[in-house]
Structure formats: structure tokens, C-alpha cells
Amino acid sequence: MPSILAYDLGASSGRALLGRLNHGKIEVEEIHRFNNDPVGIGDRLQWDILRLFHEIKQGLLKAKHAGETPASLAIDSWAVDFGLIGRSGELLGNPYHYRDHHTDGVMERTMERLTAGKIFGRTGIQFLPFNTIYQLAALKESDSPFLQGAEHLLMIPDLLRYFLTGEMHNEFTNATTTQLYNPLEGRWDTELLAAIGISPSLFGEVVQPGTRVGSLRSVLREELGISSVPVLATAEHDTGAAVAAVPALERDFAYLSCGTWSLMGTEVDRPVINELAQELNFTNEGGVYGTYRLLKNIMGLWILQECRRYWELAGQSYSFPELVSMAEKAEAFKSFIDPDDSMFIHPGDMPSRVRQFCAASEQPVPESPGEIVRCILESLALKYRYVFELTERLSGKSFSGLHMVGGGIQNVLLCQWSANAIGKPVWAGPVEGSALGNLVVQWIAQGELADIWEARQVIRDSFPVTVYDPQDQSQWEEAYGKFRGLAGLA
Ligand SMILES: Nc1ncnc2c1ncn2[C@@H]1O[C@H](COP(=O)(O)OP(=O)(O)OP(=O)(O)O)[C@@H](O)[C@H]1O
Numbered sequence: 001m002p003s004i005l006a007y008d009l010g011a012s013s014g015r016a017l018l019g020r021l022n023h024g025k026i027e028v029e030e031i032h033r034f035n036n037d038p039v040g041i042g043d044r045l046q047w048d049i050l051r052l053f054h055e056i057k058q059g060l061l062k063a064k065h066a067g068e069t070p071a072s073l074a075i076d077s078w079a080v081d082f083g084l085i086g087r088s089g090e091l092l093g094n095p096y097h098y099r100d101h102h103t104d105g106v107m108e109r110t111m112e113r114l115t116a117g118k119i120f121g122r123t124g125i126q127f128l129p130f131n132t133i134y135q136l137a138a139l140k141e142s143d144s145p146f147l148q149g150a151e152h153l154l155m156i157p158d159l160l161r162y163f164l165t166g167e168m169h170n171e172f173t174n175a176t177t178t179q180l181y182n183p184l185e186g187r188w189d190t191e192l193l194a195a196i197g198i199s200p201s202l203f204g205e206v207v208q209p210g211t212r213v214g215s216l217r218s219v220l221r222e223e224l225g226i227s228s229v230p231v232l233a234t235a236e237h238d239t240g241a242a243v244a245a246v247p248a249l250e251r252d253f254a255y256l257s258c259g260t261w262s263l264m265g266t267e268v269d270r271p272v273i274n275e276l277a278q279e280l281n282f283t284n285e286g287g288v289y290g291t292y293r294l295l296k297n298i299m300g301l302w303i304l305q306e307c308r309r310y311w312e313l314a315g316q317s318y319s320f321p322e323l324v325s326m327a328e329k330a331e332a333f334k335s336f337i338d339p340d341d342s343m344f345i346h347p348g349d350m351p352s353r354v355r356q357f358c359a360a361s362e363q364p365v366p367e368s369p370g371e372i373v374r375c376i377l378e379s380l381a382l383k384y385r386y387v388f389e390l391t392e393r394l395s396g397k398s399f400s401g402l403h404m405v406g407g408g409i410q411n412v413l414l415c416q417w418s419a420n421a422i423g424k425p426v427w428a429g430p431v432e433g434s435a436l437g438n439l440v441v442q443w444i445a446q447g448e449l450a451d452i453w454e455a456r457q458v459i460r461d462s463f464p465v466t467v468y469d470p471q472d473q474s475q476w477e478e479a480y481g482k483f484r485g486l487a488g489l490a
């Protein structure tokens with residue numbers, strides 16, 4: 001059977017995987033991996049979108065050099081960010097990074113004007129200051145010439161797909177993360193768009209994961225010396241793809257997509273839009289095949305990534321395994337942070353911010369990298385417990401354990417501590433959850449897999465799942481009580 005190609009672009013790195021189905025098993029080969037380094041210019045933080053497109057071309061070239069002509073390809077990436085396309089069909093400016101400061105204060109102002117109840121009631125999406133709605137409102141407030149000249153808005157995978165095919169489509173899972181899509185009416189919410197002064201004509205028809213949306217442009221085929229490849233929309237929000245790849249056998253399962261972000265929740269058949277969901281700030285992102293992802297964003301390993309980057313700038317380079325091993329040797333439960341405090345959103349001197357949080361909450365201040373990493377990882381595990389219980393409360397489900405997928409599961413300490421904190425087993429795997437979700441949606445579209453449940457079974461049969469049983473329950477129970485007090489969690 002011919003291979004297919006998946007591009008998975010995370011906030012810190014991207015990869016291209018060739019996948020093949022062989023007698024009910026998935027075989028994957030990572031043919032290309034690259035860093036995704038945003039670029040700061042002055043006060044602005046932007047994605048290096050042309051470099052990312054260059055890396056996508058490198059993936060096509062590497063497939064060619066491996067003697068492969070993929071039967072299809074698809075791209076998934078992080079959510080909320082977008083490019084604006086002008087009259088000439090060209091990209092207007094570099095897409096802003098969601099951690100840019102241009103949205104500071106915009107969400108609060110928009111909520112005051114429109115009311116939180118109205119925004120949540122019409123979209124079911126959690127309030128995050130960088131949601132597309134607030135990015136657009138910020139561009140409107142600043143009279144952005146790019147916005148004035150824009151004729152189309154394309155989310156990051158829509159945009160890269162457009163570069164590949166010349167065709168513009170908005171994909172469903174990513175569209176929902178804008179906080180401008182109304183899942184109850186199944187369309188862009190023109191009332192919210194009008195309220196922020198944005199023309200609905202920027203938004204196109206929303207296509208479902210699995211739709212064929214073009215093929216490689218002839219100019220690109222000539223440049224790379226390759227044949228035509230059909231391009232599909234997959235679950236283009238990487239979290240949507242990761243959830244599609246959770247190797248669950250039971251329908252009511254809890255997941256944690258663990259990468260730059262930690263996204264914890266459960267799959268539901270329809271959006272849960274009620275007062276409790278709004279109060280707990282849960283979201284209902286679009287999933288595959290009519291499902292929704294009832295989940296909550298947790299700041300995740302971003303805090304650790306940014307500490308590592310900061311230490312590297314200061315001349316101290318550590319690999320992730322080195323940091324994990326240093327954390328293991330540091331004193332347990334010395335101090336905690338609330339990973340979701342807004343002080344941790346933006347790039348910067350993260351070690352100092354961790355110390356600052358601890359000092360301000362009158363805890364011992366972690367000094368060494370090992371102490372800081374331990375504080376971050378223990379706090380994340382404890383926050384997972386909190387959100388795990390909220391997910392049960394909101395969904396009315398009871399989970400027998402937690403499925404973890406994504407690059408973060410290579411951190412065995414975090415997996416073990418997550419099991420300890422929630423007091424239930426953690427099933428960790430696969431690492432490349434988003435890329436696998438991307439692949440299985442393509443195979444379902446081609447009729448090679450019957451549906452998402454067959455896909456999950458095949459993933460389970462093809463990749464190892466490591467089981468972490470809970471340990472040291474009484475210490476973690478005590479730590480949880482202390483953590484809740486410090487993080488101000490009801
Ligand atoms: N060898 C390793 N040991 C421990 N942790 C690791 C290792 N490799 C990666 N990680 C962790 O995985 C994280 C990256 O995960 P992943 O590659 O899934 O993220 P991403 O795809 O860039 O982001 P996202 O999909 O959340 O936008 C890193 O921040 C790091 O903490």
C-alpha cells in the first residue's frame with residue numbers, strides 16, 4: 001500500500017511523517033524534523049511562516065529522495081493564529097504569535113462590551129486572551145493596514161495548504177478555536193463578527209476533516225521535480241488530531257495532550273454550553289466525526305521550555321532528559337506555582353517568574369535549575385488532578401485513568417507524578433499523537449480504515465503504551481491540599 005504524508009507543526013517543533021498501513025498495523029517513518037522558532041522584531045513576536053513553508057517543501061523532497069509518492073498529505077498545527085490574504089492573493093504580513101502582547105487587555109474590553117455570557121453562549125469556547133477573536137479585535141483597534149487590505153483569513157494550516165494548492169478553505173477543528181464559530185448553528189457567528197467590526201466575507205466555507213481540498217500546484221511540482229499529490233484537510237488543530245489518536249477502547253475516556261501545552265478533557269457528542277462550563281472556563285473545540293473536545297488548556301511544558309531557553313541564553317545548556325534527572329534529585333514538595341497564572345504566558349525570564357511566584361506566596365524560593373524544574377513538574381501534575389476532577393464534574397463521567405499522548409510523555413517523571421496526583425493509572429502513548437491523528441483521518445477518508453474506533457484500535461495495536469500506576473498516595477494527597485491553597489483553587 002502506498003504511503004501517506006503527515007505534517008505536524010507544534011509550537012516548538014515540526015515534523016513530517018510518512019505512514020503506511022500494513023496488515024492492520026501502522027508503520028511510520030519520520031523523514032523530516034525542524035525547530036519552530038518564532039521571531040521577535042522590536043515589540044512584535046511573529047511566526048516565521050515562510051521558513052515553515054520551506055520546511056514543508058523539504059519534507060516533500062525527502063519523501064521523493066526516499067522513493068515515495070504519497071497517496072495524500074495533510075497538515076496540522078497549533079490553533080488560534082492566522083494569516084490575512086489580500087486582493088492579489090498574497091499574504092499580508094507575517095502571522096502574529098499568540099504570545100505577542102498586541103492582545104493585552106483586549107479580551108477584557110471585548111467581554112465588557114459583549115458580555116462573557118453572550119460570547120460563550122454562541123461559541124462554547126474558553127476565554128484565552130489570544131483567541132482569534134481578540135487578535136482580530138486588536139488589529140481593528142490599532143487600525144491595522146493588513147486588516148484593511150484583507151480579503152481572506154486563513155488559519156495556519158489553511159494558509160500552508162493554500163501555499164501548496166492555491167485553494168482557500170477553512171477547516172472545522174481549527175475554525176472552532178477562533179471563538180467566532182457558532183457550533184449550535186454550524187456557521188461563522190456573524191453577530192460576534194459584527195460586534196468587533198470584522199467582515200464575515202473574510203471567512204470561507206468550513207470543511208470537515210477528511211475533505212479533499214486540492215492538489216499540489218504545478219509550479220511547486222516543477223520546482224521540486226515531484227508528481228501531483230492530493231491534499232486533504234485533516235483534523236488541522238493539532239489537539240484535535242492528538243485526541244483522534246488516543247488509543248482508548250472505552251467511549252468515556254479522559255485525555256491529556258502533553259506538549260508545549262497540556263490539554264486535558266474528554267470527547268463529547270455535542271458541545272457542553274452551560275453556566276458551569278463557562279464558570280470553569282472549559283472549552284468545546286470541534287473534534288472529528290461530529291465530536292467535540294470538552295477540555296481545558298493548562299500552560300503545560302511551555303514553562304519548562306522557556307526556562308531551558310533562558311538558561312541556554314545565559315550559557316547553560318541542558319537537554320530535557322538532563323533537566324528531568326536534576327528535578328528527580330531535588331527536594332520534593334518544597335514549593336508550588338499555579339502554572340496557569342498569567343505571569344507565565346509570555347516569553348521571558350521564566351526562572352525568575354517561578355521564583356517570584358514562590359516568594360509572593362511566602363514559600364521557599366527554588367534556586368537551582370533542578371529545584372525550579374521540580375517545582376514546575378510537581379505543580380503541573382497537581383494542576384492535572386484539579387482539571388481531571390473538574391472534567392469529571394462537568395461531563396458527569398467517571399474515568400478509570402488518564403490517557404497521555406504527545407512529546408511530553410517522554411518525561412517519565414511527569415507521567416509518574418501525574419498518576420500519583422490523580423490517584424489513577426496513566427496510560428502514556430503514543431508520543432507522536434498529533435501526527436498519527438493526522439494520518440488516520442486521511443486513511444478514513446480513503447476508506448482504508450472504517451472509522452475513528454477502528455483507527456484507535458489500530459494505533460493501540462501498533463504503538464506501545466506505558467502504564468504508570470499511582471504511588472506515594474498520602475504524600476501527594478497532602479501536597480494537593482497545599483497546592484490548592486496556594487493556587488487559590490476552590
Ligand atoms: N527526551 C525528552 N525527555 C523529556 N521531555 C521531553 C523530551 N523530548 C521532549 N520533551 C518534552 O516535550 C515537549 C515538546 O512536546 P511536543 O514535541 O509534543 O510539543 P510541540 O508539538 O512543539 O507542541 P504543541 O503540540 O503542544 O504545540 C518539550 O517541551 C519537552 O518538555
Ligand SMILES: C[C@H](O)[C@H](O)[C@@H](O)C(=O)CO
Binds near residue numbers: 078
Ligand atoms: C494556543 C494553542 O494553539 C492552543 O490552545 C492549543 O490547543 C494548541 O494548539 C496546542 O498545540
